[in-house]
Amino acid sequence: MVIKWEKEKEELQALISDEQNGYSVQLTNAEAEKEKLISSANVEEIIYQKYLKDLSEWNDKRISIIGDNDTGDSIKYYKNELDYINTKLESEYRALTEERxxxxxxxxxxxxxxxxxxxxxxxxxxxxxxxxxxxxxxxxxxxxxxxxxxxxxxxxxxxxxxxxxxxxxxxxxxxxxxxxxxxxxxxxxxxxxxxxxxxxxxxxxxxxxxxxxxxxxxxxxxxxxxxxxxxxxxxxxxxMGNRSLEELSPGERGIVLLIFYLALSKENKPIIIDQPEDNLDNQSVYSKLVPCICKAKQKRQVIIVTHNPNIAVACDAEQIVFCEKHNDSNKIRYVSGSIENPVIRNHVVDVLEGTMPAFDLRRLKYN
Structure with missing residues (x-):
């Protein structure tokens, strides 16, 4: 029995130590193959992992390029913008223009x-x-x-x-x-x-x-x-009429402003007006200026310096002051009174009417 086991042991030992195909050689070769396989697997894994990374980056880039309506510099963004330009921009522009x-x-x-x-x-x-x-x-x-x-x-x-x-x-x-x-x-x-x-x-x-x-x-x-x-x-x-103040003559401008003032002033203080008839025709004086003076004197004293009989007579002056300068003495003499006073009336005829003959001549001409 012992001899049999020894024999089997020697055979096993020979199988293990055989330099050509022994278990030791096979084990060494297997270890080498294992290392080779492991090494090969690592390279493939690295390549595969790199592939997965590249794929992920490509997908991210693709998504970025395609984008969406709100992402600038993307296909969908520009398509949306182009659609807006083609279908909506003109109508919105017109609407905003009309709103303006x-x-x-x-x-x-x-x-x-x-x-x-x-x-x-x-x-x-x-x-x-x-x-x-x-x-x-x-x-x-x-x-x-x-x-x-x-x-x-x-x-x-x-x-x-x-x-x-x-x-x-x-x-x-x-x-x-x-x-x-x-x-x-x-x-x-x-x-x-x-x-x-x-x-x-x-x-x-x-x-x-x-x-x-x-x-x-x-x-x-x-x-x-x-x-x-x-x-x-x-x-x-x-x-005055259809003409603005700038279009009127100096005399017309003066009468417009004076009428405006006399008609609207609420003051009751005396007012002095110096020759309001300047640059005005007698008809304008009588029809426009006289009514204003008559209205104004109902509530205030109106003192007027004038050479126009329409103002002195038609305004029904309560008192007329006649001024006369004496050249020899360089003095001014004043005479005042109502128009009913014969002396004052004569002065009115001489100064404002141009003397009685001139007044009579106009009366005869006018018949």
Whole structure:
């Protein structure tokens, strides 16, 4: 039995130590194969992990490129923007433009309402003047009106426009004269005319959008100025007939202001007026000035220096003061009294009527 085991032991030992195919060699080869497999697996794993990382980065980049409607520099963002430009931009632009015109109209209506308020405040004044002068053809009126208050509007508009560029009101144009001509033809008291003017000025930008930023660098300020209507205001005018105070002669201006003052002044202090008939015809003196003086003297003393008989006689003067200078003594003599006084009446005829023969001649001529 022992011999058998020894024999088996030797055989096993031979199998283990066989240099060609022994278990030791096989084990060594297996260990080597194992290491080789492990090493090979590590390389593959590294390659695989790198692949997974590259794939993840690629997916992230892809998602970033595709993006969404709110992510800039992405396909979906630009597609959404392009869709907005093609389908919505024009309608929104028109809506906002119309809203701007609507706001401008409301501003203008506010100005006209202010004019109406001022007019209503002075309506009683107009009533007083009307009662004073009656139904004269060239009545004196107080009027509040909407007007262009900015006299340098053309230059202010041109200040916004870069003259180095071509286009409306730009280089190679008589821009200032063209804008002034457009202003002259605009009725700044009329809503449609004002909106038309604003649209025309807006064309400086909208006629060439691509160059607008260069031609009008401060576009927002330009729009605010043109559509804000700060250059339009409410003015007060005294008129005689259809003519404003500026269009009247010096004499007419004087009588309008004097009528306005005499009709409306609530003072009861004496007032001295020096030759109110200057530069006025007798008909204007009699029909316009005389009624005002008669009205004023009901509540205050009115002292008038005059050479016009209409004022002295038609105003029913309570007292007339005749002044005469003596050349030999360089003294002035005064004589006063009522017109019923024969002495005073003779002085009135001599000085104001140009002597009795002159008065009689006119009477005979007039029949």
């Amino acid at each position: 015109y609507s706001i401008t109209k409301r501003l203008f209506n506010g100005i006209t309402e202010l004019s109406k308020i001022f007019q209503s405040i002075y309506t009683p004044i107009q009533g007083e003047i009307a009662k004073l002068l009656g139904d004269l053809e060239d009545g004196v009126m107080f009027q509040a009106e909407v007007f262009l208050k900015d006299r340098i509007l053309s230059q202010q508009i041109l200040n916004y426009i870069n003259q180095r560029f071509n286009g409306k009101y730009g280089r190679s144009h008589n821009s200032l004269q063209e804008i002034e001509a457009r202003i002259i033809e605009t009725d700044f008291s009329n809503e449609d005319s004002v909106i038309s003017f604003a649209r025309d000025m807006e064309d400086v930008i909208t006629s060439d959008i691509e160059s607008a930023e260069n031609r009008v660098p401060k576009r927002q300020d330009f729009y605010d100025f043109i559509f804000g209507l700060t250059y339009i205001g409410v003015n007060f005018k005294l008129k």
